[in-house]
Amino acid sequence: MPTHFKKPFILLAILVFLGSNLQCKQAQKPPNVLFIAVDDLRTELGAYGHPIVQSPNMDALASEGSVFTNHFVQVPTCGASRYALLTGMRPSKPLHLNNNAIEKEISNAKENNVPETFIHHLKRNGYYTVGIGKISHSADGLVYDYEAPVSTKKELPYSWDELLFDAGKWGTGWNAFFGYANGENRQSLKKQVKPFEAGEVDDEGYPDGLTTKLAISKLRELKDKEQPFFMGVGFFKPHLPFNAPKKYWDLYDREQIPLSPNPNIPGNISLKSLHESGEFNQYALGEEKASLSKSVSDEYSKKLRHAYLASISYIDAQIGMIWDELKVLDLDKTTIIVIWGDHGWHLxxxxxxxxxxxxxxxxxxxxxIKSPFEENQTKKVESIVETVDIYPTIMELCNIDMKHQIDGESFSDSFTGATPKKDQVAYSYFRNGISLRTAKYRLTKYYRQDEPTIELYDHITDPNETENIAQMNPDIIESLMPLLEKGNTGLYGSN
Known part of the structure; x- marks a missing residue:
């Protein structure tokens, strides 16, 4: 072929290939989403470098997808953190810091143009949505008090095509949430319980095992559905009580479990920045009470840490079973998997x-996040991301437009190893304060009388936050404070 014919021919071939490839992509079914919420899961996983924890399934998912080493929640309590996740919005009034934020803001509202949650937005865009367990604040997605009969009122009235839960021998979602192996619970036993249990039961002897069974059964039904699906699976552990089948406790040698690297009250702070471990101390048969005036013994601390790790290993096994089923059903190639801890926890x-x-x-x-797309395979993402960013990221991965405004910003570029955006920060809110996290510093401002109201921690030299250095670094405070004030969404008056 003469040279002058080759270039147009090659160009035509490229255009035909790109056109056919585009048509192929357009014809593809949108990806499914499996969203797994794990209550009180801090970064206590092998994928994050923990030397002892047995978490092979989550570690494997991380090795095949992306592990985010600097993910921060908006609010360090269950219901409010989930409100931020579901809406993509930072708290703008005191109600948004409470566990009943979803109930008060969403459960009684009428449907309008703005979707109530990102799940609702997926549903409006052709997804079949299934919720199993604790995705919003309620243990089973229904609105009722801890000791009340189960209601039929959905916490998220427009988000779910199906809302499922198996309460087993515990009878209600909240009983199951605080359940012990014998079918009793924290409420029925009037809090005369320990904060942990090594049950002589199999995986389905605790509620999370029943949730796994239900999720696997539902995946088999969804396999041949023409619609893409969103399945939310909410596991209870390692939330208190730290209950898990004994076989998961047996994975550990308690003597090898490390103690906290920062067990003391940080220097130069007000005790108002901390608390007296009231939720933990509700478990009246605990061997020791926790308080700011005195640490629990090393022996008891190791026992509690052992219980927390056993609970994580129990949940890791449940996640492994669901992932295995995805592969058996050949859904792993078309399903985005997200594992999210709703906040951390002080051990x-x-x-x-x-x-x-x-x-x-x-x-x-x-x-x-494990995405089936080859371009989303960055193994370790060190960029700072916030919980509110998950909403727009899922929409971008699913190629769904958003006409409504939210606070979160997609971090999908971080999957590709792209250069991080400048001024990456995370904002968190609680205890009358706002906390700003940058790559190097945590700056916290409290709107209270008790001094000091400003705390600064250098995460390069003091990653365990043992010493507030605000007083010695007024220049750093001055440079960071305008950035912190940008995060004041009206929660504490005008900024």
């Missing part, structure tokens, strides 16, 4: 047992 760190602080331990949580 004796800063002398606290629980969440509910603006310290790193309560705000940093696990986030793993």
């Amino acid at each position: 004796g760190d800063q002398r606290v047992w629980g969440k509910h602080t603006l310290f790193e331990n309560a705000l940093k949580s696990a986030l793993i």
